Amino acid sequence: xxxxxxxxxxxxxxxxxxxxxxxxxxxxxxxxxxxxxxxxxxxxxxxxxxxxxxxxxxxxxxxxxxxxxxxxxxxxxxxxxxxxxxxxxxxxxxxxxxxxxxxxxxxxxxxxxxxxxxxxxxxxxxxxxxxxxxxxxxxxxxxxxxxxxxxxxxxxxxxxxxxxxxxxxxxxxxxxxxxxxxxxxxxxxxxxxxxxxxxxxxxxxxxxxxxxxxxxxxxxxxxxxxxxxxxxxxxxxxxxxxxxxxxxxxxxxxxxxxxxxxxxxxxxxxxxxxxxxxxxxxxxxxxxxxxxxxxxxxxxxxxxxxxxxxxxxxxxxxxxxxxxxxxxxxxxxxxxxxxxxxxxxxxxxxxxxxxxxxxxxxxxxxxxxxxxxxxxxxxxxxxxxxxxxxxxxxxxxxxxxxxxxxxxxxxxxxxxxxxxx
Amino acid sequence: xxxxxxxxxxxxxxxxxxxxxxxxxxxxxxxxxxxxxxxxxxxxxxxxxxxxxxxxxxxxxxxxxxxxxxxxxxxxxxxxxxxxxxxxxxxxxxxxxxxxxxxxxxxxxxxxxxxxxxxxxxxxxxxxxxxxxxxxxxxxxxxxxxxxxxxxxxxxxxxxxxxxxxxxxxxxxxxxxxxxxxxxxxxxxxxxxxxxxxxxxxxxxxxxxxxxxxxxxxxxxxxxxxxxxxxxxxxxxxxxxxxxxxxxxxxxxxxxxxxxxxxxxxxxxxxxxxxxxxxxxxxxxxxxxxxxxxxxxxxxxxxxxxxxxxxxxxxxxxxxxxxxxxxxxxxxxxxxxxxxxxxxxxxxxxxxxxxxxxxxxxxxxxxxxxxxxxxxxxxxxxxxxxxxxxxxxxxxxxxxxxxxxxxxxxxxxxxxxxxxxxxxxxxxxxxxxxxxxxxxxxxxxxxxx
Numbered sequence: 001x002x003x004x005x006x007x008x009x010x011x012x013x014x015x016x017x018x019x020x021x022x023x024x025x026x027x028x029x030x031x032x033x034x035x036x037x038x039x040x041x042x043x044x045x046x047x048x049x050x051x052x053x054x055x056x057x058x059x060x061x062x063x064x065x066x067x068x069x070x071x072x073x074x075x076x077x078x079x080x081x082x083x084x085x086x087x088x089x090x091x092x093x094x095x096x097x098x099x100x101x102x103x104x105x106x107x108x109x110x111x112x113x114x115x116x117x118x119x120x121x122x123x124x125x126x127x128x129x130x131x132x133x134x135x136x137x138x139x140x141x142x143x144x145x146x147x148x149x150x151x152x153x154x155x156x157x158x159x160x161x162x163x164x165x166x167x168x169x170x171x172x173x174x175x176x177x178x179x180x181x182x183x184x185x186x187x188x189x190x191x192x193x194x195x196x197x198x199x200x201x202x203x204x205x206x207x208x209x210x211x212x213x214x215x216x217x218x219x220x221x222x223x224x225x226x227x228x229x230x231x232x233x234x235x236x237x238x239x240x241x242x243x244x245x246x247x248x249x250x251x252x253x254x255x256x257x258x259x260x261x262x263x264x265x266x267x268x269x270x271x272x273x274x275x276x277x278x279x280x281x282x283x284x285x286x287x288x289x290x291x292x293x294x295x296x297x298x299x300x301x302x303x304x305x306x307x308x309x310x311x312x313x314x315x316x317x318x319x320x321x322x323x324x325x326x327x328x329x330x331x332x333x334x335x336x337x338x339x340x341x342x343x344x345x346x347x348x349x350x351x352x353x354x355x356x357x358x359x360x361x362x363x364x365x366x367x368x369x370x371x372x373x374x375x376x377x378x379x380x381x382x383x384x385x386x387x388x389x390x391x392x393x394x395x396x397x398x399x400x401x402x403x404x405x406x407x408x409x410x411x412x413x414x415x416x417x418x419x420x421x
Numbered sequence: 422x423x424x425x426x427x428x429x430x431x432x433x434x435x436x437x438x439x440x441x442x443x444x445x446x447x448x449x450x451x452x453x454x455x456x457x458x459x460x461x462x463x464x465x466x467x468x469x470x471x472x473x474x475x476x477x478x479x480x481x482x483x484x485x486x487x488x489x490x491x492x493x494x495x496x497x498x499x500x501x502x503x504x505x506x507x508x509x510x511x512x513x514x515x516x517x518x519x520x521x522x523x524x525x526x527x528x529x530x531x532x533x534x535x536x537x538x539x540x541x542x543x544x545x546x547x548x549x550x551x552x553x554x555x556x557x558x559x560x561x562x563x564x565x566x567x568x569x570x571x572x573x574x575x576x577x578x579x580x581x582x583x584x585x586x587x588x589x590x591x592x593x594x595x596x597x598x599x600x601x602x603x604x605x606x607x608x609x610x611x612x613x614x615x616x617x618x619x620x621x622x623x624x625x626x627x628x629x630x631x632x633x634x635x636x637x638x639x640x641x642x643x644x645x646x647x648x649x650x651x652x653x654x655x656x657x658x659x660x661x662x663x664x665x666x667x668x669x670x671x672x673x674x675x676x677x678x679x680x681x682x683x684x685x686x687x688x689x690x691x692x693x694x695x696x697x698x699x700x701x702x703x704x705x706x707x708x709x710x711x712x713x714x715x716x717x718x719x720x721x722x723x724x725x726x727x728x729x730x731x732x733x734x735x736x737x738x739x740x741x742x743x744x745x746x747x748x749x750x751x752x753x754x755x756x757x758x759x760x761x762x763x764x765x766x767x768x769x770x771x772x773x774x775x776x777x778x779x780x781x782x783x784x785x786x787x788x789x790x791x792x793x794x795x796x797x798x799x800x801x802x803x804x805x806x807x808x809x810x811x812x813x814x815x816x817x818x819x820x821x822x823x824x825x826x827x828x829x830x831x832x833x834x835x836x837x838x839x840x841x842x843x844x845x846x847x848x849x850x851x852x853x854x855x856x857x858x859x860x861x862x863x864x865x866x867x868x869x870x
Contacts, residue, residue: 004754028793032758036720036751036788040856043726043748044434046847047766047774049792051759053799053849056772132795174796174850286771290801356800356814405815409830416654 004031021124025131050173054136056288060279061140061346065109067275068268069101072148075265076100076204085253088263104204105268108143111152115159116142123168134173134180134352135163141181141346144269145339145387146188147201154195158187178394179353182387189382197382198222202265219266220259220337221376221383223250227325247325259336270342273335280345289349292358293365297344298335300369305331308377326377340372343386353394357404364400368393424632426614426649430808431637432843434580434767436726436748437785440686442587444697447685450708453496453701454513455481459740460492460551461859462560462866465511469500478525478548478679481514490561493548495681495702497523513737516703524678532601532674540602547673551740552666553603556647556659558866559837568660570609570651573600575623575664576616576634578641579725581695583686583743585664586621588697593622595671596664602674603662604628614646623664639808644840648809653835665743683743685709689726690785691719691747704738706745714747720788722746727842728855751789759792766791769805769847795850803844811835813844817854820861825868833865 007027014020027033028051037043074097078084084091091097116139117131124131142159162184167176189196199218200206227247244252254264262272270276283289308327311317317324335341348354348368355364368389375385457465465482469475475494484490494500498518506512527547535543541564544550555562562568575585589596604611614632615621624631632650639645643661653659662670665683672680681702688695692713700709706721714721714734722729723739726746730739738745761773767784768774776784803813811832819827838855845854 004756008754028759031754031756032789032791033793034752034754035790035793037790038853038856039731040859041853042842042845042855043720043722043729043731043746043788044786044846045790045792045851046849047763047768047776047791048770048772048847048849049759049790049851050795050798050849051792052772052774053770055760130793130795134798172796174798286773287802288770288772288799351800352798354800357812358801358804361801401815405812405831408810408812408832411810412654412830412832415652416656 007031008034018125018128021128021130022121025121025124050133051136053288054133056286057137057283057346058140060282060289061137061144061269063275063278064144064269064272064342065105065140067262067272068144068148069105070094070097071101071262071271072104072204072268073097073100074263075148075202079203079206082253085258085263088258088261092263100204104148105143107152108146108148108150108155108268109140111155112142112159113139115156116163119160119163119168123164123172127172129172132173134167134176138163138181138184142184145181145185145267145342145347147196147266148204148268149201149206150188150196154188154192158184158191161187174352176352177398178391179347179350182347182391182394185387186391189387193382202267218246219383220250220254220264221326223247224325224329224337225322225383227328228319256333256336259333264337266337267339267342270339273341276341276345283345283349289345290351290354290361290365292361293349293354293368294345296362296365297348297369297372298341300366300371301335301340301344301373302331302369303366304370304373305329305334308373323377326383334373334376338376338384339386340369340376343372343390344369347387347390348393353397355397355400355404357401359407360397360400360404364393364397367396424650425617426632426634426636426640426646428636428640428645428649428808430805431578431639432769432806432847433578433637434726434786434846435781435783436580436689437783438689438692438695438746438748439581439783440583440688441694441696442584444684444699447698447700447704447709448711449518450701450705452501452515452517452705453494453498453703454515454705454737455492455495455703455740456513456737457482457492457511460484460561462558462863463490463492463551465492467503467511467514469494469514471500471503473500474498475500475516476523476525477681478527480548481516482511484561487564489545489564490550491545491548492551493679493681524680527673527677527679529677530602530674532598535602535605537605540605543602543674544670547679549666549670549673549679552662552670553606554661556644556653556661556837557834558862559839560866562660563658566658568607568609568658571603571607571611571660571662572643572647572650573611573613573623573629573662573664573667574634574641574643574646575621576614576619576641578634578638579727580638581686581688581744581746582641582725583684583688583697586616586619588684588686588743589622589664589668591622592668592671593625595668595675596623597626597671598674599667599671600626600628602670603660603667607660609651612646612650614641616641636808639840639843642839644835644837645808648835652810655829655834657834663741663743666741685738685742686744687713687747688744689722689746689748691715691721691749700738702738702740706732706736706738707734709738710734710745710747718750718752719747720750722748726786727846728839749785749787751787753789755789769802790851792849792851794852797850797852799849802847802849806843806847807840809835809840813841817841817844817852817857820857823861823864825865828861828865829869833861836862838862 166180166183371389464485502515553562841854
């Protein structure tokens with residue numbers, strides 16, 4: 001008997017039992033089910049289902065994941081030996097770099113999927129509904145938005161929290177208010193702030209290296225936030241210490257090309273704006289991601305960046321201000337550093353937690369970009385705002401939609417009034 | 422002033438099995454059936470008892486809510502069986518047809534000379550009233566409420582739909598008589614819409630407001646046309662009649678006979694020769710599709726693939742239908758069907774689905790759902806195929822949680838289940854849109870009247 005027939009018989013055998021959802025989840029992973037259309041509806045259906053939709057998002061994320069694996073190794077070795085940065089392209093795609101990625105990043109992916117899907121299966125069995133596909137994407141997003149040195153136990157705790165509180169308590173995929181991946185990220189940030197912020201966690205082993213070599217694993221945003229402060233870099237091989245500022249040091253280490261291509265420290269998958277834009281192209285071309293949200297988020301961020309640039313140009317904020325560094329960052333540079341691009345393309349476009357009307361999507365995306373840069377500049381503890389901005393707008397998305405839909409309702413009411421007047 | 426209707430949002434689903442323009446007479450069935458469930462929202466009161474002899478046009482049952490609305494026998498013969506379901510609900514009245522048909526004579530009428538009241542009474546008496554349907558709610562029209570307009574769509578855009586230009590050719594006299602009569606029932610206009618560049622027999626009628634329609638399906642849905650021409654507001658009613666039913670009314674007026682025979686399109690890949698046949702409403706599917714149908718694991722649909730009703734070969738043609746579609750059942754598994762590239766199915770996305778490369782290709786779709794039922798997740802896809810000025814997902818959700826105020830405010834009066842056929846087709850979550858809309862409309866009708 002064929003595999004197909006065997007699985008079919010098993011499905012019939014377990015139908016109606018507690019374990020049926022768990023079995024079906026695996027079965028439908030292998031085979032598109034034999035379900036046919038029901039009475040009272042269309043007799044044919046389009047080819048897309050939720051699995052296919054989610055699968056496209058995962059495929060759009062794969063380049064970022066692979067890049068992140070190489071980058072984990074590259075940042076590690078470049079932190080030890082700065083001269084590697086002189087020829088990025090030659091020193092980036094090496095097996096040594098990839099090996100660090102395999103050792104450090106793959107476990108994040110495995111733990112994220114393992115723990116998350118376990119929670120999903122348990123809930124599906126308890127509540128007797130099918131295992132829904134939402135976590136396929138969440139499970140891939142999570143390792144890409146955490147720092148490479150995140151301990152696996154922390155990640156596990158956060159994933160359990162995020163899936164249960166962020167999603168399952170609302171009723172599962174499609175019912176949640178907050179983006180589960182960002183709930184997980186926010187949990188990590190607020191539960192373990194000393195670990196999750198600062199300049200240690202972004203580069204593999206930076207904690208240990210720092211004591212001996214005074215090497216910083218600072219992110220771009222970290223450098224810019226402190227751009228005016230003095231920084232002492234230990235001279236290599238016994239040379240004299242170099243005294244510089246954070247801002248100068250950043251410009252010395254990373255070119256614009258580095259920032260755009262992603263050869264900078266940061267969360268695993270967020271650094272390469274170039275690959276994120278390729279992901280965006282895939283999402284938009286396949287009509288899976290909303291181009292309205294992506295575009296308006298970038299526009300919103302650019303507008304906020306421009307406003308801050310103008311504030312600096314008008315001398316309202318002086319160099320002594322602690323906000324000066326990031327305010328003075330050129331507006332388009334804001335788009336290439338930090339998590340903005342990744343958030344705008346992969347997180348803001350989550351259809352469940354985002355705005356659902358086309359008009360609402362413009363407003364929602366714009367505000368995400370706008371508020372991201374605002375939080376990034378004004379948050380003294382942690383110079384990044386994308387995940388907070390998206391979570392905030394997740395909460396406001398239903399309100400935005402409400403007013404958009406009310407516009408339609410009003411139009412309908414007016415039509416009646418004109419008639420009766 | 423006639424207004425043309427041009428829509429951009431929508432989707433033409435191109436399927437294998439377009440009916441060839443050749444009509445044969447199907448052999449007369451030995452048994453016909455009238456099913457009360459074809460008339461949604463009607464509770465039947467039986468008149469014809471088992472064993473009674475009826476002529477074509479004699480009443481079989483009437484509506485419990487309005488005794489004037491009669492439902493006639495399509496053929497003459499003997500009532501052989503009344504099939505009942507749970508709680509003695511009447512499912513079908515079966516009539517064994519006579520070899521030679523005898524028609525009840527309602528008398529030829531001159532439509533021009535009739536008053537509105539006379540037209541109404543004539544339609545009641547002859548059992549033609551059920552041809553008049555109303556929006557809101559998509560049910561047989563309530564005769565006590567005057568319609569602000571009457572809409573007739575003579576442009577069929579549904580997948581594989583019967584070509585009305587072909588099936589109604591030569592029926593100008595009947596159509597004109599019917600239009601003259603029904604136009605007396607409204608103080609408003611009688612809107613008739615035909616395809617652009619058409620030679621439709623309806624294009625040159627008198628007393629109508631002619632509109633030319635272009636664009637993808639659902640441009641031919643009467644609901645789309647109402648929304649574009651004269652949307653329904655709260656408290657208003659419009660009436661809707663299909664052109665093929667107008668022909669029946671016209672023939673009744675001209676000859677005094679109720680002749681519910683029509684040209685039926687046999688379509689879909691499971692017909693060996695998709696073509697047209699003439700048949701009487703309620704005919705046995707087996708007789709209409711004789712020697713043409715491949716009945717091996719086949720879904721037979723009375724109507725089109727989007728809004729038609731599933732029937733078995735031993736069942737009967739729907740009362741209003743002018744199309745039978747037969748497509749393969751899809752009750753099989755497909756290995757990695759959810760992630761491999763798809764070339765043989767239609768999709769509006771490009772998620773490794775390639776139907777966008779071949780917009781002219783005709784597909785042989787089966788009844789597989791291509792995925793499991795899920796909560797609403799994806800947004801924005803319905804809007805692409807939904808031309809009405811309504812938020813489809815928001816309305817569906819309001820219909821699901823049964824908030825009457827919202828159902829009303831979001832446009833519940835303006836929709837019929839068939840308007841949500843395309844959104845159901847493209848739905849990634851495989852939600853039963855038309856069922857949701859039907860149940861919601863029934864609730865609105867019950868609570869709001």
